[in-house]
Amino acid sequence: MKAFDLQARSIYAYHMILRMLRSVNRVYPFVVLFGYIAAFLLAFICIFSFPLGALVLVIVSVLSLAFVVFFGETLTGIEGILTRRALKNNRCPACRTGPIQKNVATYQCLGCGARFHFDGAQLSADEQEACASDASGTSAKLIAVE
Numbered sequence: 001m002k003a004f005d006l007q008a009r010s011i012y013a014y015h016m017i018l019r020m021l022r023s024v025n026r027v028y029p030f031v032v033l034f035g036y037i038a039a040f041l042l043a044f045i046c047i048f049s050f051p052l053g054a055l056v057l058v059i060v061s062v063l064s065l066a067f068v069v070f071f072g073e074t075l076t077g078i079e080g081i082l083t084r085r086a087l088k089n090n091r092c093p094a095c096r097t098g099p100i101q102k103n104v105a106t107y108q109c110l111g112c113g114a115r116f117h118f119d120g121a122q123l124s125a126d127e128q129e130a131c132a133s134d135a136s137g138t139s140a141k142l143i144a145v146e
């Protein structure tokens with residue numbers, strides 16, 4: 001009973017971390033974008049009041065870009081690892097249930113319909129739609145043959 005409880009708790013914590021990472025990775029590009037827009041506006045104001053500040057802001061912004069990209073890629077990589085582990089354990093990273101079906105090119109959750117690449121990245125809405133229409137097209141062809 002205790003071992004089961006511990007396992008359930010670890011699965012819960014694991015999915016909470018995965019959900020947090022997923023939401024952080026969704027907003028991260030926008031946070032970075034607005035951060036750089038704010039830095040640009042500040043530098044623009046600095047041009048007239050404190051030109052050295054504008055120069056420092058531009059240099060710091062350009063140098064920080066490498067770290068910002070590295071940090072974002074690291075978060076995406078960790079999310080990919082956790083997503084692949086969840087999919088292997090037959091759990092959907094999006095809705096926490098399952099079951100997971102392995103298709104030719106994607107994993108698909110039969111519960112919520114979310115699809116994932118084999119590297120753990122979730123398909124975008126457009127890709128998802130293309131997959132769905134492709135699948136329905138195939139079944140329509142099968143029906144036509146019958």
Ligand SMILES: [Zn+2]
Pocket residue numbers: 092093094095096097098109110111112113114
């Ligand atoms: Zn799902």
